[in-house]
Amino acid sequence: MEEMLIELDPVDRITADAVGTPGSRVFYLQARKGDRIVTLILEKQQVQLLAASVVEILARIGKETGEGPPEEQMGLDEPVLPEWRTGRLSIGYEEQRDMLMLEAEELLTQEEEEQATGEGPADALSAIGPELTVEQEAEEEAAEPEEAEETRDAARARFWATREQMLSLARHGALICAAGRPLCPLCRNPLDPEGHDCPALNGHRQLGES
Template sequence: MSLHVFDPPDRFVAGSVGPPGERTFFLQASADGRVVTVSLEKEQVRLLGESLVEMLDQVAGPEGSPEAGEPFVDNAPLDTPFDDDFRVQRLSVAWDDEVDRVVLEAHDRPDPEELAALEAEGEAELPWGALPPQSVRVVLAPAVARAFAERCAKSIEGGRPNCPFCGQPLDPRGHICPRANGYRR
């Protein structure tokens, strides 16, 4: 198993590349000249950011409190190149009470039970093939984790605007809105 550990990272950000509707989302950690970039789904980025905010509100105090630490902002773009080291299948977020830090892990395999079920079903097209499992672990101070969560939200907002009536993404070519006498395809 290949485990990339960043404790702490010099930088840990979420971002996207590509035009709205065709974007690829990434998490990128770097430290000591080493960069690990992983790709994931937009929904995974959204859930990760929301989970971090919820957890931080419970264990580290609200933003600006002494427990939460000094505010931190990183608005710089992702580092190039954007080649992903692996595609994220599973994410986990935890709070380490001993050091008062967030521990985030991204794995290129589903959880062990789901993986066993896939292998039992004879899934021939598993994306990782014969490669060893890969994971990245990032340990973050509360203020850095909160800034990362805010960046997750901002990276998602950069996409297509939502229809004010039905909430579906608006395409540049038009939109058939079910709430405006349209229909859903």
């Protein structure tokens, strides 16, 4: 069974951004090396945790980190053509190279995950020590699997980046997550333009009604 691994070592640029309007945005992780662009779909929660974890890792390293690419250079390269939806992110720091390595594993369906064998990302990153693992559960497909379908391992992408590049990713990722729908001051859930049935009000009235 062949394993698919994409590795950009090192990246020329790396970013996390979103496309769409608040409430229906799609989040992406994108890295480029030369003419090779790799784009992956993320969940908003993954972007938030990735940003927070990068800041935490840099604080642990204890080295002065420069500003990195400016905010206006952190958008996505076109065309945005995602390879897959990400199920697991792992990040670690390689001290000898003074670089961070971010690995993204494809989100398999429940059946694909049960059939898959081989080394997982936790084993692959054990040498440098993963600092973050963010997972998204796969939804079980309703359709019956085809007989004699060949099993496969989850595809992986591995990106090596400088501390400055990852700090810029963290800052931009935090900004795009904060730019979504405003939160209800009572329940802290996102407010919808059509109205908000606040659980803190037991659903008796919408927020803002008298």
